[in-house]
Amino acid sequence: MGSGVYELAKWAIRFVVPSVVPMILCFTTWIRTAPFLIVLGMLTCVFLFTLFWFLESCWEKRFRKRPADNNRTLVVPIGYKELPQKALTRTESATLWIIGGASLVGMVIFYNLHHVPTKIDNAQKPMPIITGNEPKRISWLLPEIDEDHPYIVFFGGHYQKKSEFGSPMIYGGSRAVVDSFQMGRKQGASVIISNGQYTVWPAMVARSIGGRACIDVHVSGSRAPIEIENGESTLLPEYWDWNSDTTAMEIVDDQTRVVFQEEFIPTNQVILRGDIQYENTMIDAGDYGWPTTKPHIMVGDTGLRPLFLYPSERHPAKRNPNYTP
DSSP states (O other): OHHHHHHHHHHIIIIIHHHHHHHHHTTSTTOOOHHHHHHHHHHHHHHHHHHHHHHHHHHHHHHEEOOTTSEEEEOOOTTOOOOOEEOOOHHHHHHHHHHHHHHHHHHHHHHHHHHHHHHHHHHHSOOOOOOTTOOOOOBOOOOBOOTTSOEEEEESOEEESSOTTSSOEEESSEEEEEOHHHHTSTTOEEEEEEOSSSOEEEEEEEEEETTEEEEEEEEOOSSSOEEEETTEEOOOOTTOEEEEOSSEEEEEOTTOOEEEEEEEETTTEEEEEEEEEETTEEEEEOSSSOOEEOOGGGTTOOOOOOSBOSSTTTSTTOBOTTOOO
């Protein structure tokens, strides 16, 4: 009886667990394509199979004795029988280590090679056509970062290609200079915005994904903030819309009033405008002047003119020809 239970548990650990874990991974949201799932599941299965086999070997080595004929006998509690079994040689143990390590490294490399380009490809694809009133989700990245220059984030303000001085210039807004190298680190680079006096808010984080920039920010929503992180957002409120092209992204409410805008200016400059949320404070920035705070009931009352035409499913990436800041 005891030996049967032991054998059953041993084969369950060897085969059932490595098979079940990849199946569980099928239901995680970060796996999005079938080829990716198949390859990652195979690598995970190989790694877990090798890991459990090695742990079993270590357990047997601890509780079994090895006679001179290279057979081991289990030292068992009362009620169990002796189970002779051949010990793993050094070559076999080394092979298990190599297979397990290679599969683990393969999982990490394959995930990085697939997941980051997929995120960039999704951001470059045309906006999906969504019919009806289904809530939408943003997937968008800024253009590539020039690592030879710092990254400058403006909250508020507008860009003029030809200013009164004869050269391009950005007017107004809170200006934050961000380290391009820090953007590529796991925690990103904090963006501090100011109202031009003594109040500052660390309300944004600048990141680099595959060499392209993105700004983590919480945009004020009708009920809960719209969380934009790593170039992707939570669901927009019902009837809200968004549109984008390669250099700008915009969110509008159910009345097509502009709630948020993000616009890239060469080189390594980005202007954000609209209503954002930091903790319990709603901060607003327009085309002119410094950011200010305002009541949450005034979400969408930004006074900004739309950069794009709407609805987005009819006018994907189409700029508003009548736009002026």
